[in-house]
Amino acid sequence: MNDSIGNLEEMVLLLVMTLEPEAYAISLANEYKKIKKKSISTPAIHTVLKRLVSKGFLSSRAGEGTPERGGRSKVYYSLTKEGYAVIKEVQIQREQLWANAEKPQFT
Amino acid sequence: MKLIIKILGNILHPDIKDEIIGDLLEAYDQRAKKNKFIAGLHFILESFISIKWGKMFYQNERLWSSQNVKFSLRHLRRNWRETVVHISGLSLGLAICILLAFFYFHEKSFDTFHEDHTSVYRIVNEADQGVQYGVTPWPTGPFIEADFPEVAATRIYHTFRKTPTLARSDKQEFFYEDDLFFVDGNFFDILTFKLLKGQTSEVLKEPNSIVLSESLAQKLFGSENPVGRELWFESTLRLTVTGVVENSPPNSHLQYQAFASLGDIASIFQATGNRFSFEGWYWTAVNTYVRLPHGLTSQQLETDLVDFTQRHVPEAFAHRRNFKLQPLADIHLNSDEIEDIFVEKRSEVEIKIAMLLGIIVLSIAIINFINLASASSSNRLYALNIKKRLGASYGQIFTQMLTEAMMVVISSLLISLLLVFGTLPYFNELINVRIGFFDYFQLETLGWFVACALFITFVMGFYPASYTLRQVSKDTFGQHIKRNTITQKILVAFQLFASIFLIYGCIIIYNQFSFLTQKDLGFKNENVLMVPIRGTEASMNTQLFKQRFENSPYVTNTSLLSDIMGSTVQLVPFRIDGKPEQQNIATMFVDFDFVETFDIEVVDGRDFDPTIHSDSNAFLINESALSYFENGWEEARLNRGNGKIIGVLKDFHFMDLHLEIEPLMIGMSDAWRNYLALNVKGSNFSEIYEDIESKWVELEPNRPFDAWFLDEKLNNLYRSEKNQSIIVAVFSILSVVIAIIGLLALVTEFIQNRYKEIGIRKVLGASVNQIYYLITRSIALLFLLVIAFNLPLARLIMGRWLDNYPTHIDHQWMYYLYAFLITGLLIGSLISYKCLRAARVNPIEIIKDE
Known part of the structure; x- marks a missing residue:
């Protein structure tokens, strides 16, 4: 299994972590927009979510339906152990890099 | 939106269907608070993207494989009767449509080949x-x-x-x-x-x-x-x-x-x-x-x-x-x-009507396919369900059905091209054009052709495929589900609509044509031999020629005239007393024997008289010209040679029937003698012709004799109407046949759906008549509804066609009634036959299964 993750994938994993246990496509898209100041289409979120599930970083469970969804049930996502490990590792690598770097002199 | 949801529901894998549709709807809901339209656009766009990725992730299997072709061929071969009906109907429809499109583009391309x-x-x-x-x-x-x-x-x-x-x-x-x-x-x-x-x-x-x-x-x-x-x-x-x-x-x-x-x-x-x-x-x-x-x-x-x-x-x-x-x-x-x-x-209305006819015929053929394919889909539910159980995805079944449709379309296209190739010469001859089969096979048109084929495939394949899929997805092993009756009714209604319209059009065009060719022109045109004499010896020496011809035992009278009666007449300016402006009036120049030769009735005044010298400056007028002479024609003076008017002739169609009867002046002039009309008697026309020709050659050896009979010439004027009516009739009959095949299939399915009901009703004591009434009632109602919509539209369109002709037949309710009766009887009798057969069936046969 491919362990590496892309930028958007990392973002979505982080969003899932913060929104848990209410993380599903629409709430993720809304949160994404709030933080990034940039909207994202529903299918784009879906694509990333499915990819992460197939990589084993996310797990999904069926939720309740609401009237605006035409009664169709939501699918909630949560991080798996591997998923957590992967973003944690990214975070650690970054912190190391930041710690070693000096502030560049802008000329 | 409902439609899109339905499509999505059919295509997407059931495991992810709810999530995706739900999320899309929720996103729409959020956006709709700001702007409904934009939200809708987003929804449509996102739906399409969803289809794409939904397939990527949830179908590891390929959507389309060469297996599809094999399965499709097998299916088409097993149901060869149905396949033959599909392909023959569609290829006929396509062939007609291609011919008419050729015609349309040919007419549109006139004179565009010149540089710049x-x-x-x-x-x-x-x-x-x-x-x-x-x-x-x-x-x-x-x-x-x-x-x-x-x-x-x-x-x-x-x-x-x-x-x-x-x-x-x-x-x-x-x-x-x-x-x-x-x-x-x-x-x-x-x-x-x-x-x-x-x-x-x-x-x-x-x-x-x-x-x-x-x-x-x-x-x-x-x-x-x-x-x-x-x-x-x-x-x-x-x-x-x-x-x-x-x-x-x-x-x-x-x-x-x-x-x-x-x-x-x-x-x-x-x-x-x-x-x-x-x-x-x-x-x-x-x-x-x-x-x-x-x-x-x-x-x-x-x-x-x-x-x-x-x-x-x-x-x-x-x-x-x-x-x-x-x-x-x-x-x-x-x-x-x-x-x-x-x-x-050519009149532009004509080619527009041709295009309309082409589109109607093609629609009939396509709808036919849709009807037949969905009607027969119940027969294959077993097979499809088993396929599904064995692990085929919805998408695979869908593409397989589309492949079938595509194969039908492609083979129909090839057959229709052959048909077009074979019939083009006759078509050309009928409508008097010269279209080459390869004129329109450039890269661009081929592109259009492929695009059309794909489009037709999609239109034709989509409904039956998604309809069948819906049934498969209901997981009904062998159970019969009723079709969506609204769609079914709309399709039937369209078929009926088009059939009645085409038959009505046929009747109108046929009547107009026979009206034109059989109308009394108001002058004698049978047995009149016309000899063009302009610029010949004969025009210098008219009296000699007239005498020679009159010596022939076959010739009764002769008359010189300037124009071909019944086609066109020159306009000549006149200044009439009491009218400030010059008037352009159609004018013929003739000689003393004109009225007698053409047997025209003098309603007032008198004919030209060779014994009265001043008559060579005088004029005759027709009844329509009386409007110029409000103060009485007897006193009127004309600027031409100080002529006066000596008589009024009954109106006759001196112009072609595409034009109205206008005012006409008839005078005498030497300069305008273009034709010599010979009134001949006898039945052996070739003998008459030879006799007159021999007289001509004696006087004018250097000039071939080139005379023609007036009525033949005039009938040629209406050739295009005649050919139009033949083409419309042939194409209409063909498409009505296609439509009826489709209707029959629908009715058969309709009855099959209610077979059990019929059986139970019969057991409970319903008579054959009652059951017959029960089944036909809804179809009859539909028929009446179609007529209510059809009538005004058909009148409007055919009315515009008729307006091309100043002298035309009036709309009569009878024509519509005929169209209605013909369609009604044809369809009614076929349906009745099917219904009665169903109603007569022994109920035991039907309900023994349960």
């Missing part, structure tokens, strides 16, 4: 009464060239009311060549017909040069090189062949055999015995074409031409010389209102 054709215009001469002529005065072209040096102008002259003769200079074999045109030297720069021999700017530079078409050159000189050879024109003028031009393209409004130089007009006139002046602005006889330089628009030139008229045309008739510009490509289709001499034209 958008900058070429024809000068149209508008008279003050709104009458437009395609012909202009002689000086128009040269004066335009002088006043606007950047504009190139050319004239085309067709020997005035006379079919000239040609012959090789070394052989005295004269023949008539009607498609010979005299043109200015720069002709080929403006109308760029391709020269096969000779230089564009050289060939017509010298006077008395002639360019032959390929076929005429072949006819005259065989395989010898014609360039440099000489021809006799009218046995007095020598013309030298300087070039060969391609045969006239089928989509040219000008159908020619030869072009000769207008360099020496006087000698041409002399040769044809024409004594008019070609210098004044009075006589309009030539078509003038101009090529505008880039940067000069037609509007600009039109404005300038107003001043031009003021400058050059004498004041007396300047108001009748308003020059307009007509784009070259418009001449063929948009000249209904313009009076022309040699222009090939």
